[in-house]
Every structure is written in C-alpha cells, then in structure tokens.
Amino acid sequence: MTIAQICLLVACLLPIGCAGLAKSRGFGKRRRDGGFDNHRPREWLAALEGWQARANAAQANSWEALPVFIAGLVVAHQHQAAQATVDALALGFVAARLVFIALYVADKASLRSLVWMAGLAACVALFFVR
Template sequence: MTFNHFTWAYGCLLLAALLPVVCAGISKYGTFGKSRQQGGYDNHNPRAWLALQTDWRARANSAQANTHEALPFFFAAVIVAHQLQASQPLVDALAVAFLVLRAGYILAYVSDKANLRSAIWALGLLVNIAILFAGFR
C-alpha cells in the first residue's frame, strides 16, 4: 500500500475553502450583540439582512461570493497539477501565492480599493492558470 503525503498545495485548498467564512465573519462583525431592531445580525433571515447592508459590510459579503466563485478553478488546477505530477515545490509556491492574493483581494474589496482589487483578481487568475499548466510537458 502506498501513502501519498499531504502537500502544501492541498493544505491551501483547505485554507481557500475557509476564506468565504472569513468574509462572512467580516460582514457580520460587531452586530451579534445588537438586537435585530437595532440593526444587529438576523440569523433568522441572514440573506435578507445581508442584502440590506451597505459600505464595507456589503463589500465583505460580495468578497465572500467572489471567493466562492474562485474556488472551483483553484481546486481543479491544484488537482490537475498533482495528477500530472507537476513540480511539487512550484505547485506549492503557486498555491500559497494564490492564497496571499485572495487575502489581498478580500482586504482591497472591503477597504474599497476597486482598481487594486481588480489587479489582484487578475493576478490570481494568472496564478491559477500557471498552476493548471505546471504539469504539462
């Protein structure tokens, strides 16, 4: 029986999957102690509550949605790179770069730095493409 090791890139899959949870936490930050009547988080109707949010809370929720959208390509790229036996240090470095870019993307989104956010998004896309093709020879 052969056991494969858990790579840094695989660990990045887990961390990337948790990023939307971080965004959700940011969007709800500081509202749990308030009543619904005072604008506090409404766990009975969370989507409607989020739809009413503005400013950085609304942007954090949008960052959450975009982070969910980015996950399938990232997951597929990492899995394909592993299947094609790409250079593990390269795939690991690119996966970490993707995570760093996504964290920067979230920060730029929440702080309303639209041009920076778009540039980071584009870099993240290029990193995903690089991961996908890392194993092609």
C-alpha cells in the same frame, strides 16, 4: 500534508471569514436593534452598506474563485507536477486572495482587479505545470 493542501484548506475558509467580517457589526445586538438576523440572513446581508457590504461581496467572490483553484490543483496533481511549483502557485493564489479581500473591504477597486487577475493567473498556471 503539502503546502498546497494547506492553501486549499485556507482558500475554503476565506469565504467564511469574509462572512464573519460582513456580519461582525451585527453580533451581540438584538435583531430589532439591527443585529444579525439568522431567520432572514440573506435579506439582512443584502441591506448592508459600506465596508460590510463589500466584505459580503468578497465572500461571494471567494466562493466563485474556489472551483478554479481546486480544478487547477487536481490537474497539477494528475500531471504529477513538481510539488515545489504547485506549492508556490498555491501560496500565490492564497496571498492574492488575502490581498484581494483587504482591497475589496477598503474599496480600492482598480488595484483589487489587478490582484484578482494575479490570483486567476496562479490558478491557470496550475493547469500547465509539469
């Protein structure tokens, strides 16, 4: 398994981690006491506030970023790009996503947007590596 493939797996798991973070305060509580409602999960998540709501938004954004990353890896593979370059760009994307999630939860909007652009740049670069 290449580093890029490991990064792909990590990128696929990041939204699930964000969802767990968003739901974390509701774990262990009964539904009537504000605990996570698995019967109406979307409504429960929509009612979150503060850092939990931002963690849920980071989940959505992580799902949105994933197809571009996957497409970039596929194109780089089709071009038989140098694996070291593909690995470096994949690591850059995952690092940017991890920082992005932390900044999103911490409510650092401007810095978060800059990091988001860095992650997008890594994905776009994957389309052009040889």
